């Protein structure tokens with residue numbers, strides 16, 4: 001994906017309005033937060049979210065954090081609970097992300113959660129992020145605004161250094177004060193779990209909750225829980241790079257193939273395919289036990305699609321419970 005020009009927008013009413021309008025059209029806007037700059041897209045628009053992965057050149061799909069203006073907005077998307085009430089009262093707006101079960105009718109694109117049933121949600125404190133959330137009036141999915149494998153940006157200039165020409169705009173809110181991504185706490189099981197360390201410490205969090213936190217079991221689980229076993233895995237058996245499906249297989253197509261039960265993108269557009277991937281895998285998993293998948297070009301965002309499909313096709317132990 002190459003765009004002609006990335007606009008550097010000032011944090012004025014006009015700049016914020018232009019950023020909000022760009023998000024509403026499905027564009028990508030880097031925005032300042034108090035932790036690091038995020039690469040934002042409308043969290044309800046799967047194609048826009050696929051654009052985040054394309055712009056970052058990320059070779060895999062990690063679930064993303066959704067940014068909201070307040071608790072009431074968060075409650076539109078997740079099943080809220082008592083621990084969330086206490087933590088949000090203590091630390092929102094601020095650098096704390098809560099992972100909660102998705103609620104029915106949430107409307108969040110499945111690529112945001114990488115097909116999980118839970119959503120990471122955070123209410124940023126940065127005044128420019130808050131002004132953009134108010135202007136856009138919707139949920140903003142945003143990972144750090146750096147190319148994959150590079151350090152997280154804390155100024156608009158860093159963002160441009162990495163992503164110029166790949167995103168529509170950067171909203172310049174000055175230097176990010178914290179410079180380290182938010183602390184992430186998982187609230188999907190009865191015992192709150194520390195999923196990522198950040199400036200809000202485990203001690204502060206357990207003091208508010210009145211109990212110790214469970215630890216994600218390995219260091220890798222803390223930095224990349226999205227890569228681990230909690231990740232959505234289909235029940236059905238997957239066979240990849242299939243030109244002609246066998247009898248009994250449902251075909252997840254790509255490009256102009258015939259006989260597909262679902263087609264990731266009939267016109268062969270990788271960004272559209274990424275946007276459809278998790279929803280279509282789920283749909284097929286409900287009706288089929290054998291899924292054949294058309295070849296997906298292993299280039300650009302196709303690498304992330306193939307990474308996810310390869311994980312989904314890998315043999316694994318029978319699931320518990």
Ligand code: TXA
Nearest residue numbers: 035037038062063064065118119120143144181182225
């Ligand atoms: O400070 C921050 O949090 C920055 C700014 C831009 O807000 N954002 C950020 O987003 O760091 P991101 O997308 O890079 O962090 C996403 C991480 C994933 O790698 C994963 O570790 C965790 O959040 N995550 C997201 N959804 C999850 C879920 N449903 N369950 C468990 N972990 C999740």
Ligand code: MG
Nearest residue numbers: 143144145152
């Ligand atoms: Mg990052």
